[in-house]
Amino acid sequence: MSGYHHTFHIPVMGTGHSIDTPIRVAPLGISSVISLVDDLLLEKIRRHYVAEFKLSDPPIPWNVEDGRAKRVTAYMETVQKIVQIKFEALKRLPFFANNDKKKYFDLLPDTAPLKQAYERLLQMAAGKERSALEQSLTQQMTPGSIGVNIMVKLDKMNYAAAGSLLSEEFSDAKSALRGYANSSLASSIIFSAGINQTLFSYMTNFRDFYRDATGNIKKKIILKVSDFRSALIQGKFMAKKGLEVHEFRIESGLNCGGHAFASNGELLPTLLQEFKEKRDLLVAEFQPMIERFYTEMGWDYPESAKQHRPLITVQGGIGTHGEVRRLREDFEMDLTGWASPFLLVPEATCVDDTTRELLRQAKEQDLYLSDVSPLGIPFNNVRKSGSELWTKARIEAGTPGSPCPKKFLVSNVEYTTRPICPASSEYQEQKLREIDGLDIPDVEKRYKKAMVMEKTCICDHLGNGALIALGIEEERNSPQSICPGPNIAWFDHIYTLQEMVDHIYGRGKSLVPPERPHMFAKEIVMYVDYFERLVERCGYTPREIKTLREFAANMEEGMAFCLTIAGRKAYPDENLASIPPCVEQERGRMRDIVARFEAHIEQLTGAAVSA
DSSP states (O other): OTTOOOSEEBOOOTTTTTTTHHHHHGGGTOOEEEEOSOHHHHHHHHHHHHHHTTOOOOOOOTTSTTHHHHHHHHHHHHHHHHHHHHHHHHHHSOSSSSSHHHHHHHHSOTTSHHHHHHHHHHTSOSSHHHHHHHHHHHHHOOOOOEEEEEETTOOOOOBOTTSOBOOGGGSHHHHHHHHHHTSOOOEEEEEESSOOHHHHHHGGGOGGGSBOTTSOBSEEEEEEESSHHHHHHHHHHHHTTTOOEEEEEEEOSSSSSSBOOOOSSOOHHHHHHHHHHHHHHHHHHHHHHHHHHHHHHTOOOOGGGTTOOOEEEEESSOOSHHHHHIIIIISOOSEEEOOGGGGGOTTTOOOOHHHHHHHHHOOGGGEEEESOOTTSSOEEEETTOHHHHHHHHHHHTTOOSBOOSSOSSOOBOSSOSSOBOTTBHHHHHHHHHHHHTSOSOHHHHHHHHHHHHTOOOHHHHHHHHHHHHTTSSOGGGOOOOOOOOGGGGGOOSOOOHHHHHHHHTTOSSOSSOTTSOOHHHHHHHHHHHHHHHHHHTOOOOHHHHHHHHHHHHHHHHHHHHHHHHHTSOOOTTOOGGGHHHHHHHHHHHHHHHHHHHHHHHHHHHHHHHHO
């Protein structure tokens, strides 16, 4: 990441909690990511900041033609404008004063050349040489990147006011992409949740995703991937269209925030090792395709770009500087991502006081993998959130489900021609009536109903915390959802930005207790829990049986590799000692679950033979 002095970034957090993080931290040189799911939320937040900074940007009505794209563009421009205002003001501040310019340099990692030059400045006497260095340091300061995220699965088609279906370019993801592409922003777009071929193909309409004559790409592409195979498949698809992946962002399948896209039992260390061993293959596979595309288009491909090597970064459950060193030194990761701990940093994230306090007090038992998402994908959650209390109150009042005010997650057509959301009242009322009519035991009916009513309006509720925090909405009318990773259980204070960044860089006392289990140990526990959940819900089809057997084999291999890592020398503040007892316990638990699973298969096979 050219000109980026830090070795970490702040990933996207829900629709609202990192929505203005660039405004907060980019002037201080830290990169972060905004979700583009909710354009209506973006517009509300934009109007707030337009008023605060006395900008003249007009509002964008909800029903304007191509409104979603226009709202995204406008939000990007407003954020960029504010970041630049704050950054230029910061640059003008004097050195040798307790101000934000000092904070900018204090936050830098000690290994950064810019930080080392700043430390030299502090030892110099006043004079021409010091003044020249002050000028040089100021010129080298750069703001953090204003990244954006598109969850590619959220790409519903939309309708015109008259009721006719709009063309594909007006789908949710393509409209959001167009909104970003039409902005003047020079940053990165992160695609998460798999591959969307029509969306990726749509990028070819925008020159900013390709290299210019100098070799620069104004809008860089980042793919959030679950494994090397995914990186190879998606990267090849892009390369055939001349699109270069700037960064592959690896995330733990379960030890993360938000939606959890679990691997089939492949643990993070195994995945990272494969990337380490095969990363050169990415360049070898992609580069000829990219250059061929430029030739076919009649474009010059700059000689300087031929040595491009995509960054490989990792995020999900990182909790100490020792773990950072393991990831960067052993697995050669270029950068790390830190998300959930920043939910306890008011300087960095937009979270209402009630929810932030809930997170501060949360223990491991309060953080769980839930079924609340209408997408049917496991969703990391915290107990007693405003959203959970609101959902329970609706059920107790006999009015389950949400009015579905935004309709971003509409996908179900069981009862309607036009898709509706499984968290909506419209869907749940019909589904519950259907369950009532089933000829099954009452206990099974209650279970099925509970699963239906658990679905929550996360697309609206995930943004409410930001609206409350900024004073735009009142808490009593705005149930808040939040999706932290389980790692936040070990962070139990409200922190300053300086404290959190110092913790990431291993400066001073660790913010987490020494008994906190290693991130690799925590992931093992979560995957065994997840395997047990899969077995409990298994329909014992041949495909499910094959998949679960592969899961168990992958887990055995991954746990053995974790023991190998545990045998190495620990970095400071890295609890490697927690891995062996964890493996011993979880391997035994895993094998017990597998034994019960296989015994049930034998029973079913025997019953089928007898019949």
